[in-house]
Amino acid sequence: MSQFKITISVFFLSLLLTCLAFPAAGQKKEKLILNVTVTDEAGNAIHDARISSSKNRYIYAGRLGSFNLAVYPDDVLKVMAKGYETKIISADQLESSVELQAVPDFSGEEDRISTLYGETTKRRTVGAYSKIDGRQLEANPTMHFYNALGGRLNGLFTMDNTMVPGFTNSSNFIRTPKGNMMVLVDGVERTLDYLEPETVESVQILKDASLKSLYGGIHTDGILMIKTRRGRPYENSARINVQTGIQQPLRLPEYLNAYDYAVLHNQVMRDAGMEPCFNPEGYLTGDPLLYPDVDYYGMFLNDHLAITRANLQYQGGSRQTRFFTHLGYQTNGGLEKYTEYPNRDKVFTLRGNIDNTILGFITLEAGFNAAMQTKSWPNMSTQDFFNMLSDNRPNEFPIFIPGENVGEPEKEFVLGGVANNRNNPYGHLMNRGYAEREYIYVQTDFSLDFNLDKWIKGLSLKPVLTVDVYNILTCAQGATYVVFEPTATGDPDRPIAYTSWGKETRETSKSRTGNDSQRNYAFNLTAAYNRVFGKHDINALLVYYRQTKEFRTLHNTLKRLNFGGLVNYLYDDKYAAEISLNRVGVGSFSKSERFRVFPTFGAGWILSEESFIPKKSWLNYLKLRASYGILGSTSYTSEGLFSAYLYRDVWEPGGTYANTGGGFTTNIASETQTGNPDVGYQKSYEWNAGADLLLFRRSLSLSAGYFYNLFDGELANMGDVTPGITGKNAALMMQNNKQYKSYGWEAEAMFEKRISDWKLSAGVNLCHGETHITKENNPPYPETYAGLMKIEKMGDVKGQRVIGTFADPSDVDASPRQDFGTVRPGDLKYDDANNDRVVDDRDRIVIANTTPSLEYGITLKIEYKGVNLDVMGYGLSGFDRNLNSKYFQLYGARKYSSVAVDGLPNGNPHPILRPEYANNNFIDSDYWVMRGDYFKIRNVELGYTLPHHLTSKIGINAFKIFARGFNLLTFSKLKTLDPENLDAGISNFPLCRTLTGGVSIEF
Amino acid sequence: MKQHKVFFFHFFATCLFFLASCQSDYLDKMPEAEGYDFDKVFKDSTNYRNFCDYLVQHTFFLHLENGVKPYGSWDDVSDNSISGRNSNDVPALQVANGDFYSIRTNGNAAMANNATWEQIWKHIRVANTGIMNIEHYSGSEATKQRLLGTCYFYRAFAYMDLTRRWGGMPYFYLPIDASANMDYPRLTMRETYKRAAADCDSAAMYLRVTIPENEFQHPTKIGALALKSRILLYAASEQARNEPGSDGENLWEEAALAADEAIRLAEDAGHELVPWADYYYIFKGGKPEIYTKEVLHGRRQSIAWGSDAYRNTIRPPGQLNGQYGGVSVNQLFVDDFEMKNGLPIEDPASGYYEQNPYVNRDPRFEYNVLHNGSTVMNRTMQIWNETEGTSAMGSTDCQINATGTVEMGYTRTSYYAAKWMGNTWNTVLPLLWPYIRLAELYLNFAEASNEAWGDPAVKDGRCRYSAAEAVNKVRNRANMLDVNTKFLGQDDFRERVRNERRVELCFEEHRIFDIRRWKIATQPEYRDLWRMKLVKLAAGYNAATYPTGFRYERLLERQRIFQDRHYLYVIKLNDTRIGPNFTQNPGW
Missing domain, CATH: 2.60.40.1120 (Carboxypeptidase-like, regulatory domain)
Structure with a gap:
């Protein structure tokens, strides 16, 4: 490498x-x-x-x-x-x-929107979409593409889960919680890993049935479509972008120090009638080897990690030949102290494409994109590392013990630990070896565009072939280390005795711990017919598409195909109509169910063209649009289309005997699936309507829309309703038996104004959506079992309703029995909702909804004489957080967070602290729920472009220096932890604020 | 222009080719994709055998396996012992709290969770499928018989395990249709056991008497009859016998005769109790020439030293590389080991002295329980709670951490269970899980015949042994004297047999079912957990009173919650919602 x-x-x-x-x-x-x-x-x-x-x-x-x-x-x-x-x-x-000739509103160069297999304009489409220009994303300094999208694309809900360098991930959905999202890069399902904003032409979400119609077989509430840059004729440029900066963890958890911990712990023991365990004074005056006080976060985390991103682009061409080349490099990481191998990655990207017109009518388009990531980290997961920081109590053991104390004077120090906790973070960082991962992908596209204008006016044909290969290799070098536990002896000559735990091993060779590969092939052929006859403007498209995806880890090759057609008709630049038919095939279903045809219909009316709207009024443009369609799909997993052959009874051969360590392997065969020849497509009935406006001399654009999707016949196995006595175990059959209803609205406004040298634009967009489960696999529970019934709205969490705490033993005896472990005075008392005198799962009610239902983004851009300020804020709202992590739920020997003193962020005091795990108090209940809404100043760029007349003298077209920031401010009710992910910094990598500075030079 | 036309033609030809392949066979099952279909499984003799082999190879729950809670033997959820582990999710602690409701969904609580419930029913389905399709079997007649025998055996085995956990169940003879009405009425426990016993007879008809060593774990005729003996014993016991609808049938006699039949067949085929010197190798050490003598149906496995599996399941003391909580043996169980002279410790003539409690006990005490002063792998156990005259807490093998709780890996009661511990440091430990061994058959016979015919010293003409003779075989092997003649009345003998069973079969997962079928689990002496507190005395102690240098003091460690409803586990809630007939167990 x-x-x-x-x-x-x-x-x-x-x-x-x-x-x-x-x-x-x-x-x-x-x-x-x-x-x-x-x-x-x-x-x-x-x-x-x-x-x-x-x-x-x-x-x-x-x-x-x-x-x-x-x-x-x-x-x-x-x-x-x-x-x-x-x-x-x-x-x-x-x-x-x-x-220059003016074009009608929303039909110019920058108003083109890409459809799945072609292009249309905002003016003539009948569908719902969001689009942003790739250039806008460049303001985002992070390495993760989704970070840049939330708040900019209306309808995209995204929440970062972790920001581990090289493994960053987020949860995303479009419009509603059931909003499965498909990501297409240049028309093909591809990962967004290491995609640099500088290579992106545009990002779109296609949201309604009419725009999604030709994508067969996969259920999606939105297709995130990324178009990468290609060379533009006569716009030659070379460009260098360099930025470097830091990433700082935001809002790390706070824990009590050793003294406070000991005092509080003693109190807990005394309250329970047990002997206190600690001598708090020791932590003030005693020997730190016996009375350690370790600040794990301060000791093992740097206050920032470094990030750098640089790339070089060269692009341009003529009518005949266009090209685009890009070379990128990015590196980030290094939050863990001491180790040579903190979580760190380096990524090289190479991208190039060329479009060449030959024989005057054939354009050959070839593209190539490769990314190579090398990542190293200490030989443990980041979860393990952060769990260590958040589990190890400050006074549990000293990190370092002088070597001479344990009879190893040649060592400056040895490591501390105790019998049942040998996780010394220093040891894990330094003496456990390291792991390394190499990830390479290569994506290639090849297509021929036949412009058949000469023979049939308006006709073109385009076959496209893409082959993508992904490959991951992981290796690790492992080792183990010894820890020493100091104990007081009471002997003044030798006050501390040491016991050693574990053994030291050194592995000399690396071992390959994993390799994975996947391949994706797609072929499509489109015939496009675009022609204007007087007032009749026709865009028609015929598509054949097929895709094969192979995984090293799956038996089944994932396959689908579809054959569809779409006609968009615009009359007099005023009335648009669109119809599509798509014949979809997936292998999941029996021959009789395998192919189905799904239609969509849509219409648009540009009212502002009508004579009854005065031409020179404040209303420049008004369009109403609506669409309806039926889309068919089969299940989709993170690995792609689910193409197990659901119609077959399946027996799995070659399983082996489940006992480990025996060394006896035998072949067995067992039933793994019951086939269902009647199972068929999941159908999504999607209504969408909206209006687009341009007002006040085109300075204000408005758009609003409503959607309603009925998703019927979701494929589900009958696990929840098939009794165990059938003995079917997991070998169940799939049926079309769930139903969901999603609906919501979205709106956006954008104001743009130029006042002398000032250029201002401000925008806001918001989307609200929710999903109700209207048919669910529930066993025929009687009324008193309502608590066991599944949730009826996506994101809902069921739990108990707290009605107080138990006052005394007679209160416990007099109240309905609580079946969640031992109950004592001071414990939470729950409502017996079904009045059966027993409080158990059957009494659960909906206590929270943890999925946001509203997302909004605010953008502000100001330009003045070369200076630009871009600010973007992103908020999620309408959801709760369940404060059920170890940070909030404290007991006995668990590390005490500041919650022990300050109470829960929702205002409730922490329930009575018990020496042992409080089963009764820690189950899901409304006691632990709080509003999760937050708003973040997500992204800011302050830039200055040097005057052109100065830079042009040294051959530079544009010279821009900039400072960029990500996650700059957070507003939420929850002040102590990051509201975006409450586990960040506790059981996983913290979320970070990013600050970078850099230059962008165009020659 | 002409060039263009040629190009054009080729282009369209290519497109047509692609479109022509736009057929449904592109989407057909690929050869590499998973799964056989019906014919491939049931008309191919090898695959048919593999299908039935699922029954043999795939247990419905794992014994002494990593990740299976309560981490080790389920005696932890009986009155024999409790886990030293503190974490809240150890089913042993949940059971002790009477919290069966959580165990139902506790992923690893294999003794009673929903997954085990389903897994057992899957065995029944597989057995029924194997029986139903036997006409398709294309192999030899001999193998066909064995497959049938295997299916019948495991159907009985599965119903035995279902019934002793969850009570009587509908008895299925065919794989049931998952889309039909599932609301089958539940049979009584007694009826279910009797049908399972009938399946054992069918199995015995088809199976070989013995099998070669390399097929060990496959059922045999002896295994089937031994299983029948246990099933009928359960059927005759109070829990099943006293269910409504008993027609006065002589269940004890049936159980006694079944045990006798199995004993005779086993002995005639060469099975015998292995000598005391080889007792270790029944369970450990991987010596088939020894364990196949006594074990009639078992399963082999091995555990790597120091592995998580080892620490989780064998749970040696922390000093022996343990980490996850020792098996803390109940003091009341320790009391059940008799003195060498064959008398229970509470007998005034026994010679037991509470301040020197570990001398002259049944040899099986030393074998099964580690106590202060025991030697294991050249280490002498040091287990005491306090040292007189100092403030030191605990000792090397009895560690109590600064937060006042027992350190993980150590004992709550001053004892560790040793039955599954190996005797060699740092080697792979081969284990043998004895589902049924000959000693159990003798004890089954002794219990049943004592109940059936009342006079344990007298042999029934149909049987090979008297009840006393059968028990004495087990006792003598452990170098214990015969049951003292003063206990040969029916009631006294019942107590001795129960005691013998607890001692001989401890940590083999019998006890949790025995205290249930005898319906004694609610009584304090079978419910509560006691520990021994040891105080190391300072120099100059009274050696006459405290001959060991320690003072022993009994303390109540934990009062378990055991109510009538705990005699049966909670059935997976979904299943009891099928309809009015398939009822939940009482109290849940």
């Missing part, structure tokens, strides 16, 4: 030099000095016009539409402005003014 890194670095450097050398080479001719004004049809100057010069690799942005150009006579210039058609002119034909 290291040799590979050198190779890449050399390659990187030589490419950079080539780019820098390029503008100077072979330019001997005189430059033309031109003064050009860009105007609209009426001759008015267009403010935000840009002109790109292919030879200079400059993009000029002229104020008030006027440009002073110095270009070579054989240069080709591209004149662009938002809302106008782009014009390509050669320099020697350029006159003093260039007139």
